[in-house]
Each structure stands twice: as structure tokens, then as C-alpha cells.
Amino acid sequence: MFGKIILGLLITLGAQAAPKxxxxxxxxxxxxxxxxxxxxxxxxxxxxxxxxxxxxxxxxxxxxxxxxxxxxxxxxxxxPDVKRKMNEVLFNAQVSKDLEDEFKKIKVTDKDVKKFYEEYPEYRTAHILLRVRVAPSQNEIEAAQKKIFEIHSEVTKEPTKFAELANKYSQAPNAHTGGDLGYQPAFFMAPEYFAAIKGQKDGYITRPVRTQLGYHVVKVLGVKKFDEINMGVYKKFVYDRKRDKIIANYFENLRKKAKIKILDEKLK
CATH class of the missing domain: 1.10.8 (Helicase, Ruva Protein; domain 3)
Structure with a gap:
């Protein structure tokens, strides 16, 4: 019996020591x-x-x-550039490792999507855009504001000519199509842009709206019904929102445990 045990150990050790x-x-x-x-x-x-x-x-x-x-x-x-990229890889790998099990628990139901869509419906819009630089001068801002309010006045007097006026004034790439952007999910739009049209009906024309691109006058061309949306796409949107909430909570907890000093009071 003892001999069989020794033989078994020798075979095991031999297998472990076998070169790759x-x-x-x-x-x-x-x-x-x-x-x-x-x-x-x-x-x-x-x-x-x-x-x-x-x-x-x-x-x-x-x-x-x-x-x-x-x-x-x-x-x-x-x-330095390689270090930055390596740090990004390490950062994402650590978050994925820590939160993988939490992500697996995420469930998205039709009810979740409906609730989400009530808050973020999908609009079809057209716009007239006057571009301004990221850091415009005061003169540039004043000139753009003056012009966009003139355009807004012209548009509201003759709403049926919106497409014609977009073709005439807009500095957006789609000006030649009357500024029509088609249907877009809410968060594909600038937050200020969406806020200006949210809850409005077909035909509504906004007052001038400032986004990072410049000044817009926006016209609502339609609101998509819930039963017309791509359910698969919106389930992905809802999943991403739930995932982002988990990530936000994760980092909030990390910050609470860390010693953090913000030395510039203006940045708080």
C-alpha cells in the first residue's frame, strides 16, 4: 500500500515537472x-x-x-503618451474587475424602457444654426445673438418657411435639407437643445438656444410614439444608464475612503 502511494506521488511529481x-x-x-x-x-x-x-x-x-x-x-x-494609454487600460481593467458581478445583475424590462422613454422621448427636429467659436469674443457673441433673434423673428412670422430660411441662414451641414435632423434619441442632442423642445408638440419653434456649437432656432417636426421605437436599442440605453449609476456609486465610495484635497477653492 505504502509503495503504491509513493509511486503515485512520483508519477504526479514527474507530470508536474514535465517541461512544456x-x-x-x-x-x-x-x-x-x-x-x-x-x-x-x-x-x-x-x-x-x-x-x-x-x-x-x-x-x-x-x-x-x-x-x-x-x-x-x-x-x-x-x-508619456504610452504611459497615459497604459493607465487608461489599467483603470478600465480595475473597474471591470471590481464591478463585473454587479454588471451581470443588471436587468432591463419593457417597463423600465417605457419609464425611461416617458422622460426621454425621441424627437424629429430641424434647426437653424449660427456657429460661434468655443471661446468667442464678446463682440462675436453680441453679433451672433443679434442675428439669431432677427432670424427667430422672421421664422415665427412665417413658420411654413422654416426650411427655406434654414437653407438661407443656417451654418449647419444639413442646411440644404431645411435643417432637418430626422429622429434622434434625446441624449444624442446637446442638453440645452433637448431641454428647449422637451414636452413640445409638432410645429413648435423654440426661442434661440445656445449650445457648445453656437445659437440655434429649433422646430419640432414630430415625436415618435413608444410602440414605434427600436426596443433593442432602448434597452441598451437603459442598461447603460443603470451601469453608469453603478460606476458612479463605486467612485463615490472610493472618494469617501480616500484623502482628497482640492487646493483651488474655485474648483470645488
Missing amino acids: KIVAEVNGEKITKEELDQAYLLNKYVVSEDPVTMKRVLTDLINKKLGLEKAKKAKLQND
Whole structure:
């Protein structure tokens, strides 16, 4: 009995000590069969025009080893831009690791989507845009304001000519189509833009609205009914909102545990 136990231990130890099979070497750095098999399996899940073969995957691994070797020799890990990108990868990896189980618990029902859509309905709008720079001068602001109010006055006197006036005045790329933006989900719009049309009906024309792009006059052309929306797309929107709430709570808790000093009172 004792001899069988010893024999079993020797077999186990021998199996553990067995060297890994080497399938290639790149400037002295080895590529194991296990490494190749894992890479092959991952590649099988990626849609590609070329067939996935062991030879192709091995070539990719060799290329990666050569690229990494060159990057290390050049000490790219010390490059500020590379460090920034590496920090982004580490940041996202840590958040995903910590919150993966929470994300898996997220459920989105039709009721959730309906409640969300009541708050953020989908509008079809047209607009007339006067662009201003990100940091405009006071003279530029005053000139743009004067002009947009003149346009607004002209539009409200003859609402049926909105498309014609958009073609005449708007500095947006879609001016030639009468400023028609089609139907857009609410948060594809600038917050100020959506706030100006929210709750309004077909034909409504806003007062001039300032966004990061400039000054707009907006006309509501339609409001999509709930049963007309793409349910799959909106479930994704609701999922993202729930996920973002989890992330916000996660960082709020991290901030509470950290020692944080804001040295410029104006930034609080």
C-alpha cells in the first residue's frame, strides 16, 4: 500500500515537472504549445476573411514578440503618451474587475424602457444654426445673438418657411435639407437643445438656444410614439444608464475612503 502511494506521488511529481512543449523561439524567447493553443482558441472567436490556422496564429505570436522586443529596447514604456494609454487600460481593467458581478445583475424590462422613454422621448427636429467659436469674443457673441433673434423673428412670422430660411441662414451641414435632423434619441442632442423642445408638440419653434456649437432656432417636426421605437436599442440605453449609476456609486465610495484635497477653492 505504502509503495503504491509513493509511486503515485512520483508519477504526479514527474507530470508536474514535465517541461512544456516549445513550438518556436524568437531571439531566444520561447513560445509554448499552451500559449499557441490559447491564442488559436481566441482567434477562432473572431470573424475574419482569412481561415484561422495554427501557422497563421503562430506567425501573429512571433510578430507580437518581435514588436514587444523592439518597444522594450526603445523604452516605450517610459513615453508619456504610452504611459497615459497604459493607465487608461489599467483603470478600465480595475473597474471591470471590481464591478463585473454587479454588471451581470443588471436587468432591463419593457417597463423600465417605457419609464425611461416617458422622460426621454425621441424627437424629429430641424434647426437653424449660427456657429460661434468655443471661446468667442464678446463682440462675436453680441453679433451672433443679434442675428439669431432677427432670424427667430422672421421664422415665427412665417413658420411654413422654416426650411427655406434654414437653407438661407443656417451654418449647419444639413442646411440644404431645411435643417432637418430626422429622429434622434434625446441624449444624442446637446442638453440645452433637448431641454428647449422637451414636452413640445409638432410645429413648435423654440426661442434661440445656445449650445457648445453656437445659437440655434429649433422646430419640432414630430415625436415618435413608444410602440414605434427600436426596443433593442432602448434597452441598451437603459442598461447603460443603470451601469453608469453603478460606476458612479463605486467612485463615490472610493472618494469617501480616500484623502482628497482640492487646493483651488474655485474648483470645488
